[in-house]
Amino acid sequence: MVSYKDLGLVNSRELFKKAINGGYAIPAFNFNNMEQMQAIIQACVETKSPVILQVSSGARKYANQTILRYMAQGGVEYAKELGCNIPIVLHLDHGDSFELCKSCIEYGFSSVMIDGSSKPYEENVELTRKVVEYAHKYDVTVEGELGVLAGVEDDVKAESHTYTRPEEVEDFVSKTGVDSLAISIGTSHGAYKFKPGQKPEIRLDILHEIEKRIPGFPIVLHGSSSVPQDIVAEINHYGGHLKDSIGIPEDQLREAAKSAVCKINIDSDGRLAMTAAIRKVLVEHPEEFDPRKYLGPARDKLKQLYIHKINNVLGSNDKI
Numbered sequence: 667m668v669s670y671k672d673l674g675l676v677n678s679r680e681l682f683k684k685a686i687n688g689g690y691a692i693p694a695f696n697f698n699n700m701e702q703m704q705a706i707i708q709a710c711v712e713t714k715s716p717v718i719l720q721v722s723s724g725a726r727k728y729a730n731q732t733i734l735r736y737m738a739q740g741g742v743e744y745a746k747e748l749g750c751n752i753p754i755v756l757h758l759d760h761g762d763s764f765e766l767c768k769s770c771i772e773y774g775f776s777s778v779m780i781d782g783s784s785k786p787y788e789e790n791v792e793l794t795r796k797v798v799e800y801a802h803k804y805d806v807t808v809e810g811e812l813g814v815l816a817g818v819e820d821d822v823k824a825e826s827h828t829y830t831r832p833e834e835v836e837d838f839v840s841k842t843g844v845d846s847l848a849i850s851i852g853t854s855h856g857a858y859k860f861k862p863g864q865k866p867e868i869r870l871d872i873l874h875e876i877e878k879r880i881p882g883f884p885i886v887l888h889g890s891s892s893v894p895q896d897i898v899a900e901i902n903h904y905g906g907h908l909k910d911s912i913g914i915p916e917d918q919l920r921e922a923a924k925s926a927v928c929k930i931n932i933d934s935d936g937r938l939a940m941t942a943a944i945r946k947v948l949v950e951h952p953e954e955f956d957p958r959k960y961l962g963p964a965r966d967k968l969k970q971l972y973i974h975k976i977n978n979v980l981g982s983n984d985k986i
C-alpha cells in the first residue's frame with residue numbers, strides 16, 4: 667500500500683471548495699502515456715492551474731498500474747522542476763467495481779470515481795456507499811454518478827441520455843457520502859456527440875435545479891470535449907476519415923464552470939489534437955521513422971490545446 671500523500675498528490679476536496687467559490691472548474695485530463703502526462707504538466711505549470719490526472723480502467727490496463735503510479739509521481743516532481751508546485755490529483759475515471767477502486771487506492775490514487783450509473787438506483791447507492799466507506803479511511807475522495815451519458819466509454823455504449831433526475835440527488839448524496847457527483851445533462855463521451863443539423867445544447871436548467879437541491883455541492887461534467895472543427899479538418903486533410911462530428915460548445919461549458927460544476931472531463935479533444943499532429947508529420951515527412959519526430963509535435967499541440975481549455979473554458983488559470 668502506498669499513500670498518495672507520500673507521492674506528493676492531493677485529494678480533490680480543497681480544490682473543489684475553491685473552484686465553487688471562485689466560479690471556475692478544475693481540468694480533468696485523461697492520460698495513459700508519457701507525452702500526454704508531460705503536456706498536461708507543462709500546460710498546467712505555465713497557466714498555474716491545479717489539475718486532475720485521470721486514468722480510466724482501460725488506460726490502467728494499457729499503461730500498467732505500477733508504471734502509472736510512478737508517472738504520476740514523476741508528474742509531481744516534473745512540475746516542481748518546471749518551477750511551480752501545482753496541486754495534482756490522481757483520479758480513477760469510471761471505476762466499475764469496489765475491487766478496482768480499492769486497488770487504485772492501494773496504488774496511490776488520491777481520488778476515485780465509482781460509476782454505478784447504469785445500475786438500478788438502490789444498487790448504485792449501495793456500491794457507492796461501500797467505496798466511500800473504504801476510501802475515506804485513507805482520505806481519498808470519491809465521485810459518484812447519477813444519470814447515464816450517451817456515447818462510448820471503455821467499450822460500453824449507451825445510445826441515448828438518461829438525464830439526472832434532480833429529485834434523486836439529495837437522497838443519493840446523503841446516503842452515499844460521496845464528495846462529488848457526476849451528472850448527465852446532455853454531454854456525452856467520444857467525438858460524435860451530436861449529428862450535423864442537431865443543435866448542441868447542454869441542459870443548464872437541470873444543472874440549476876440540481877444546484878438548488880444540493881447547494882454548494884461539487885458537480886462533475888463528463889463528456890465535455892468540444893471536438894474542434896479545425897483539428898477534425900486537419901486530420902481529414904492528412905488522410906483521416908472522421909465523420910462529421912460535433913462536440914459541446916465551449917461557451918456552454920464556460921457557463922457551467924461558473925456554477926457548482928467544479929470538474930470538467932476532457933479526453934477526446936486531446937486524442938484528436940495528437941492524431942492531427944502525428945498525421946501531419948507522417949504525411950509531410952514520409953521518410954521519418956523516429957517516434958520522437960511525431961510524438962514531440964503531438965505533445966506540443968496537446969499542450970496548446972490544454973492551455974486554451976484552462977484559460978478560455980475552465981477558468982482555472984492562476985488558481986493555485
Ligand code: G3H
Pocket residue numbers: 696722723724725759760818819820821855856933934
Ligand atoms: O470516459 C471515458 C474516457 O474518455 C476514457 O476512455 O476508456 O477509452 O480510456 P477509455
Ligand code: 13P
Pocket residue numbers: 696759760854855856857887888889890891892931932933934935
Ligand atoms: P470526452 O470524450 O468528451 O473527452 O469525455 C471524457 C470523459 O468524460 C472522461 O471521463
Ligand code: ZN
Pocket residue numbers: 760819855888889931
Ligand atoms: Zn467520462
